Amino acid sequence: MVSISRIKDLGKKIPLSAAVTEIIGEDSQGQRIDNFLIKRLKNVPKSHIYQLLRSGQVRLNSKRIGPQYHLQSGDAVRIPPIRMVESSVSLRKKLPASGFIRFNVLFEDEALVVVDKPPGVAVHGGSGVSFGVIEQLRAQHPEWKFLELVHRLDRETSGVLLLAKSRAALVELHRQLRAGTMVKRYLALVKGKWRNPKQNVTLALTKYLTPTGERRVAVIEGAGEDGMRAHTVFTLKKSWQNFSLLEAELKTGRTHQIRVHLAHLGFPIAGDDKYGDFALNKELARRGLEPCLARMFLHALTVELIHPLTGKRLHLEAPLADELQQFLLGLNSN
Template sequence: MTQPEPHPSPVAVRFVEVPADCDGQRIDNFLLRTLKGVPKSLVYRILRKGEVRVNKGRSRPEHRLKTGDVVRIPPLRLSPETEAAPVPGWLQERLQAAILHEDRRVLVLDKPSGVAVHKGSGIDVGVIEALRAMRPQGGFLELAHRLDRDTSGVLVLAKTPEALRGIHDALNARSTEKRYLAFVRGHWQLGSCRVDAPLRKGMVRGGERMVEVAADGKPSVSHFRLVRQFGPGALVEITIETGRTHQIRVHAAHMGHPLAGDDKYGDSDFNRLMAGFGLHRLFLHAQYLALPLGERELVLSAPLGAELGAVLDALEAAGG
């Protein structure tokens, strides 16, 4: 007897607010980027049938989005080949243990290093896909901002469209405060300094896309402050005014103080030295985020994890 074919699984309706880095992007390209793994033919079909809405209105494929637009993505039925990948048990456990704060508006994680915030580029499951799978009845859940895969620390997800819009408004108005801790190469002699160096992405090196300082890049501002000098390098605190891709890593390298464990913009000899002190990841941690949300300010912090703390202990024991 022939077995019936498995019924495709529906994906819940989504409301996605257009971030600043997608301002001016065509709606079709925005959907292809947002719906990684969904066939292109299906993306154009839902556009053609008017199932995608921008600010509650129908949208043609050539429509260009603006920062703050809200895109409604309809429920999609995917074939078994494009269904969401299962969430490994170890990832579920790590994310559950990483929850710092949750209320009706936001979910905040101390994101582990090595875990991407969303799928793509060979990654089947990221933070957002895992949490949606872990909370099938949870309703609206969207990333409010992003962290690089190898960066740990405070990551905020919005549980309502209103919270998502409020967080994006605060980020765009630069009314938030974001602080990071990083370990950089060499003797720090810059005191507290402001780095205003425009960044441009798209350069390809060795098959990988890179970000570089360029006069025609997007405005990018970081503030560095020495926390403590150790033997081979320094622990610094960075406050960022803008949130460009790889901003801290590129600005630090631009100043001659690349981050420890950075295999993209860093110093391979320095990375090998730091591996001897137990560092096997990028030393960059999002330790603090303060942002206005409604009638009160949301203040979030994540202490430096045990892995990075052990590296500092080893440096101190070695005479740092």
């Protein structure tokens, strides 16, 4: 059996003439196989890794496997011959201290760290972003030997973001997400006057690519073969003549779920540049206008979870960002 660690040789192109097999240990138990491969093959494009999975070139216990599979201790992962490039320059590249973002830490212990993510900051690097939240925190805290995102927030969404500081904590928190025992609530300001005090919305979603190659999500009628069931509970908090403030509780955690559900119902989120009312967004962002809104009004307000080590219930809350507070005050004064 060949250890995957033998394929690393900094600064050289390495043709693998034979497949590499790794036996999964407890440190990787519960991790999705696509994330496992992305982490192991850091300089291989993600698109190529997913192609290897789709084509069956990656095998798990001698069988084909999809990217959603969660690894178990003792699994044998076979990685086919791959031509990799490991760059000693890129591996040594560090974020300079002058580029550090100061995050408001809501909670931290040996199992997890919870930050109030500011708007406009991606949770991870990619798509033209060199350093997202996780890269920032890894650079700022090299003493943290393990750090992984528990969940994600869209770039323009602010609020509570969870990161695990151990593999065991990550596995347990992912279990809570799948089981629905972790409760996540958001605040969203939408165009229009919402009528129902509380409304359950269950609409299936599907992903697609625009003609320019941008990834988007849309509602489909019924959970067909390509549909993902998505359930959101909306509670009306306050309404104005042209806007409504809603609390959105996620019962499932699909990509862009809140944004797409609201847009489909005819209540797009103010400032949403993908699914919103673009003419309204332009007007709201116009300088000199009171109140002015230059970002999407979506904020991850609270997360409730069971601490992965102590078993105690944690309630984590991020105060509404200042610019969103100011916009609401402007609505109140009109």
